[in-house]
Amino acid sequence: MKKRRTHLKKTIKLFLEILFYIILSIVSIIIILNSLNIKLSGTSMTYTEKSNIDYKVYLTDKSYFEGDYLNSGGQYISKIIKEINSKFKYSYSSTNKFNLKYKYKIIAIIDASQKQDNSINKQILNKKYVLLDEKEVTKDNANQFTINENVNVDYQKFRNYVNEFNRKYALSLDSVLKIKMYVDITGNKDGYKKEFKDSNVVELDVPLSGQTIEITSNNINDNKSKNFDWNDKYSLIKKTDMFIMGVVLFSMTFIMFVLKLIELINISYKQTEYIRTINKLLKVYDDIIVNSSEPVNLEGLTIINVSTFKELIDAEAELRIPIIYYETKFNRESQFVIINNNQAWIYTYVNNYIKRKQ
Numbered sequence: 001m002k003k004r005r006t007h008l009k010k011t012i013k014l015f016l017e018i019l020f021y022i023i024l025s026i027v028s029i030i031i032i033l034n035s036l037n038i039k040l041s042g043t044s045m046t047y048t049e050k051s052n053i054d055y056k057v058y059l060t061d062k063s064y065f066e067g068d069y070l071n072s073g074g075q076y077i078s079k080i081i082k083e084i085n086s087k088f089k090y091s092y093s094s095t096n097k098f099n100l101k102y103k104y105k106i107i108a109i110i111d112a113s114q115k116q117d118n119s120i121n122k123q124i125l126n127k128k129y130v131l132l133d134e135k136e137v138t139k140d141n142a143n144q145f146t147i148n149e150n151v152n153v154d155y156q157k158f159r160n161y162v163n164e165f166n167r168k169y170a171l172s173l174d175s176v177l178k179i180k181m182y183v184d185i186t187g188n189k190d191g192y193k194k195e196f197k198d199s200n201v202v203e204l205d206v207p208l209s210g211q212t213i214e215i216t217s218n219n220i221n222d223n224k225s226k227n228f229d230w231n232d233k234y235s236l237i238k239k240t241d242m243f244i245m246g247v248v249l250f251s252m253t254f255i256m257f258v259l260k261l262i263e264l265i266n267i268s269y270k271q272t273e274y275i276r277t278i279n280k281l282l283k284v285y286d287d288i289i290v291n292s293s294e295p296v297n298l299e300g301l302t303i304i305n306v307s308t309f310k311e312l313i314d315a316e317a318e319l320r321i322p323i324i325y326y327e328t329k330f331n332r333e334s335q336f337v338i339i340n341n342n343q344a345w346i347y348t349y350v351n352n353y354i355k356r357k358q
Contacts, residue, residue, distance in 0.1 A: 002066075015259045017260050018257060018260045021253045021254075021256050021257035021260060021351040022127070022257060024249065024252055024253040025253045025254055025257065026236075027249070028246050028247075028249040028250035028253060029246070029250060030246075030305055031242055031245060031246035031249065032242075032243060032246035032247060032250065034239070034242065035230055035239040035240070035242035035243035035246060039056060042229075043096065043229075044227060044228070044229050044230065045094050045095045045096035045226070045227070045228050045230065046094065046095050046225055046226070046227055046228075046235065047092065047093065047095070047225070047226055047228060048092070048093050048094070048197075048223055048226075048229075049090070049091070049092055049180060049200060049221045049223075049224050050090070050091045050222060050223050050224070050228070051088075051089065051090045051091075051200065051202045051219070051220055051221045051222055052089045052090075052220060053086060053087065053088055053089070053204050053217045053220070054072055054086075054087045054089075055072045055080065055084055055085060055086045055087065055204065055215065056069040056070070056071065056072070056084070057069055057070040057071075057072075057076050057081055057084055057215075058081075058082045058083045058084070059072075059080050059081060059082055059086065059131065060080050060081070060082045060156075061080045064351050067214045067308075069085070070210065072215070074214060075209065075212050075213070075214055076213050076214075076215070077212055078155075078159065078207070078208075078209075078210060078211060078212065078213050079211070081155040081159075081213075082154075082155065082156065083152050083153055083154050083155055084152070084153045084155055084206060084215070085146070085150060085151075085152050085153075086150065086152075086153065086179060087149070087150050088106065088147070088148075088149045088150075088151070088181045088202060089146070089147065089148050090146070090147040090181065090183050090200065091144070091145070091146040091147070092144060092145055092146075092185065093143060093144040094143045094144070094145070094228075096143060096189070096230075097142055097143040098141070098142070098143070098187045098188060098189040098190075098196065099138075099139075099140050099141065099142075099188055099189070099190070100138075100139050100142055100145070100185060100186070100187035100188055100196070101136065101137070101138045101139070101185070101186050101187060102136070102137055102139075102147075102183065102184065102185045102186075103134055103135060103136040103137070103143060103183075103184050104132075104135055104147055104149075104181060104182060104183045104184070105130070105132055105133060105134040105135070105182055106130075106131040106132035106149060106151050106179065106180065106181045106182075107128055107129070107130060107131065107179075107180070107182065108128070108129040108131050108153065108158070108177055108178070108179050108180075108181050109126065109127070109128050109177070109180065110125060110126065110127040110128075110129075110158060110161065110162065110175065110176075110177055110208070111123065111125070111126055111167070111175065111176050111177075111178055112124050112125035112126075112162060112173040112174070112175040112176075112208075113125075113146045113173060113174055113175075114171065114172075114173055115174065116288045117247070121174065124173055125162075125173070125175075125182050127161075127166060127234075131153070132149060132151055132181075137349050141209065145316045147183065149181065151179070153177070153179065153206070155177075155206070156189075158177050158208055159208045162175040162208045162209065164266075173209065174209055175207070175208035175209045176205050176206065176207050176208060176209075177205070177206040177207075177208055178203055178205055178206075179203065179204040179205075179206065179223070180201055180202070180203045180204075181201070181202045181203075182199070182200075182201055182202045183199065183201075183202070184197075184198075184199050185197070185198045185199070189230055192230045194230055195275075196228055196230075198226075200219070201219055201222070202217075202218075202220065203217065203218040204216075204217050204218075205217070205218060215231060215316070262282035273351075274349075274351040277349065278327075278334055278349065281336075281349075282325065285313070288313075288316055288322055288323055289322065289323045289324075289336070290322045290323065290324050291325050291326075291327065292324050292325065292326040293326075294326070295326055295328065296324050296326055296335065296337045296344075298337075298338070298344050298346075300342065301339065301342055301343060301344040302342055302343045303344055303346060304343060304344065304345045304346065305346050305347075305348070306345055306347050307347075308345065308347070309336065309347050309349070311345075311347070312336055312338060312345055312347040315338055315345045316338055319340050320338070321338050321340055322338075323336050323337065323338055324336070324337045324338070326338070328348075332350070332351045333348065333349070333350050333351065334348070334349045335347070335348050336348075336349070
């Protein structure tokens, strides 16, 4: 009973050590969290974009027309177009104010392509012209802005360029002048790490081939609304010494916890192996083994230690004397003894893992 209590005490001690390291790990995590400045905040906003392009077509020959120009939305004779005055408008507004920056530019692109047998247009010519250099505007704590820009396009200049290209290479290309305004918006809100970004392209397409043309606008937004989430979570170390101490303490306790857990698992496995071996011997040789409740008195006897249980079985077969079994150390060590006159043959079975840990 004493041996069992001793074993139980050691097992409980191991469990308590593991529990101690778990608690210490929790304490170290609390120290680490207290050393950080964790901020979780968030807000959502809705922003609206509106874009539009209006244009006027000025003519070289006004004999058959009233006024100096024709309004948008019509059909035009390409040969008598002098210039196209385009008015680009873009407006932005949002439900939240923030520090924003926007930049924009207007580019003209000659896009000439040839239709293939499979009705797919293959681009032959792509040439860019800057109509308005990039402009950049910064606005602090703002939630809206508007862009209004006018550009004049010398239509015959671009048309003649394409016609000359066609004549030189004996081609007949479908050509269009794409007039594009690029708008890029970025911004940040005080107290938030996340950055707002948005991009838009507003486009006016002017055909350069054909006797009559029809001008079309693309990517026009009419009060188009979008949502943006400022949700942000970040952490900064506010107490470096405490953070380092917490990390070191957690690392050490975690390692000790793992080692103690491995030890507990190994002890459990080795104890099971030890018990299984003893039970097997007692069952197989039940007819020649006697269980003793008291230690065998070996005083005055000549001790003969045998290295294997088989040797003890051989001695028993020769002497015809029962083997006495007694567990000298609970779950750690057992003795099998044969006593004949003043001699004692002893085989000791030891739980080697437990022995090493003592």
